[in-house]
Amino acid sequence: MNISRNDNRAYRAITLDNGLKVLLVQDKDSTKAAASMAVNAGHFDDPLDRQGLAHFLEHMLFLGTDQYPDSGSFNNFVSQAGGNTNAWTGTEHTCYYFDINNQEIKGALAQFSRFFIAPLLNPAETEKERNAIEAEFKLKIKDDGRRIYQAHKETVNPAHPFAKFSVGNLQTLADRERCISDELRDFFNNHYQAQWMTLVICANEPLDILEKWASHYFSPIKGNKGQAKPAINEPLYRPEDIGKVLHIEPHKHMQKLIVSFAMPNIDDFYRHKTVSFIAHLLGYEGAGSLYSILKEQGWINALSAGGGINGSNFKDFNISMALTDEGIEYFEDIIEIVFEYICLINDNTDKLPRLYQDKKNLLQIAFDNQEKSRLIDWVSNLSINMQHYDEANYVQGDYLMEGFKKTTHEMAMQWLTPHNMRLVLIHPDVEPEHKTAWYNTPYKVEAISPHWLASLAHINKPLSTMLLPTANPYLTKEVVLYDVEKPQTKPQLLVKEPGFDFWFKQDNTFRVAKGHFYLAMDSHFAVKDVKHMALTRLFSDLFMDSVGEQFYPAELAGLSYHLTSHQGGLTLHTAGLSTSQLELVEQLLDALFNVDICARRFAEYKKQLVRHWRNSNQNKPVSELFSVLGAKVMPWNPQPDELATALKNTCFQQFNEFRQDFFKALHVESFLHGNWQQSDAENFHKKVSEHLKSATAIEDLTRPLHEINEVTRCELELACSDHAMVIYYQAQTSDVDEKVKLMALNHLINQDYFNELRTTQQLGYLVGTGYAPFNTRAGIAFYIQSPKFEAHALLHRHNHFINQFIANIDDLDDDSWQQHKHGLGTHIAEKDKNLRLRSQRFWLAIGNKDHEFHMQKRLLEALHALTLEQIKAYAIATFADDRPRYELLSSAKVNKSQKMPLCSQSL
């Protein structure tokens, strides 16, 4: 197994007698264990007259098996043991995964394995769970991703399985003569076979033990080792499906052009990354790039290359561009320029091996300095990789670039021709001729004129201003891992000056040649009024836009940078390889004060941002209610609508004045963390101070918090088809004790809430509770979004549930309370997986004035001390009738685009 030099886990790949491929991983550092099963079956396998069946089966496997017949059994088990579980259904694969306390992994595997051996598929459960599929379908009915996807499906070869509807709903899963449970069982028997499955198990146990468990629990899965998955023989596009322009009208405002080239399956290229390398050339954003030239014209705001659907016999190679208003007018000219850039690549094949080597070095550095990600995400990715890569490359597959192969490169470039192209133009002014099934997406299909295609095919010269990527200036230094000077457990306040705190910590845990730098600048001008809050956000967007080309090589070299707005000002964050990062920060600070922002980009971004904020009206009602809640509780976090209105009325001169004023007086807090020594940090501090010396020092700005003092109800009408409810309880103190009580309450209630209101009552797809702090004040939120029940009914059901919960609270015995405590303790105690998460946690602590960096420890102590009697008393007090809270209700108001607050009253 090829693994990173930085990876201390042990691996073993085995194949069971039934054909199941298993990857066993021992991770001694992890407090959690995890497993993931990928199945080579997805919606492509749905019977034509039962679309959505694969997805429905995915839901049903969680709802009871022979040995664990209870519908909530696995979810409850995992959640009580401090874990999470989920699943998804794709085109040709379905994936199930969970993480859990190390101690509980064996029991979890025992339950999990039954999913794939003997699911009950109980008719009483199918009856109910169909509604969850329906609610999931309705939830995404306004989602442009889904709506556009459906238009795509209706314009391909109808005999290809991609043409089928993937989600399913009450209609496609309706009852017929034969019980749907039996159809689910047929599907399960046909497609859930061991030789088409791949399993990853990662825990802190020795590999021999894991192997024993894998074989014991998963050998009973039925399989037929030699049997290959039948290939798809229909092409995705027939000749008549190529050469089309698909005009699609989005639901939210969007202007996008996708130039799409049809390719066959490209799995075999993975060791050379032939297609990704071409995507790298076309997606390059430095001087003379396709992006740079189109942006200079004022036609695009963003460009990406290489994305697009792919599967076992097809791949769309997309060049996607976010267009300006003018870009819509000139979309044909944009496509000409695309082909001119393709010419540039074809004319310079001899220069490509050097560029390939650059990219390969980068991937190698990235792989060598690879950090652990969230275990549950990592195992699920691996189980999918196992479906595509050779055994030796399960782990390294994504990073392999074995060498530039001229023949395959040239073969792939031959697919990028006008006669192999489809165009998708997404914009609001389509004159639609069709509406898609299921989502009612308005669209129109036109043939591309053969004359235009002929003239595109004629293009044989690049523009003289076009350039290929150049050697990367950020890669000239050697990547060195410094010795640890004196191991420190927490950041030190290296320098404290009026208005400027500089924190530093050398990393001695993760030992990667990387680091993070944060710089938060608070300014009174950021919070003067809503207009200034909007301008702060606009400045961060415009800054990122103005420096994109200059710093693109840094991004390629594995350095990232972001300027974002926060309540009170702006934060600059850089991350990635430590080697050249400090130079990057210096250049960024220089740009912060000096980069030229022109009136044209101001106008474009102002327009985009106003649209973006207005669009947020069309979010899911639950998200909208949370946004209302956030604005009520955090006065410096106004609602998108208010920001849009304020920004609409600003001019370029005001923006420039704001930019000057913002930096006149600042409070600065910064943190350097990673592969640096103290002398680096000291030098670096000097340089940063130098850049900021003209600013007057001010005290830092405390983020205001609105305390909820009474029961307040707020009712809205939203332009969407679902109703929703959010109930929010704020902690009444800032004490750690109360934080822990709210976390524990959430842990006690959340699984039952989901089981009762979603699985049993089927109120909707989005149902849940969450621990939700705002500006460091703890809180707990309950939310339900429903296509069927109106908001008052949801509130009624919610209240009924809460009353039952309180009425039965004495049934909670000490045993199960200890279990809950243990589960929650695992969550709180979870170790930072990587440098990024560790940096984030320290940075958050600095912002919260937790300068001892011991919040985790204090929470665990408070949890340890919390008794059953105390939590019962707290639950009863919290759910008392007159306990202050917010009740946010929204009802559906279809065919009306304006949101109208009906009333906002105190009860």
Ligand SMILES: [Zn+2]
């Ligand atoms: Zn689902």
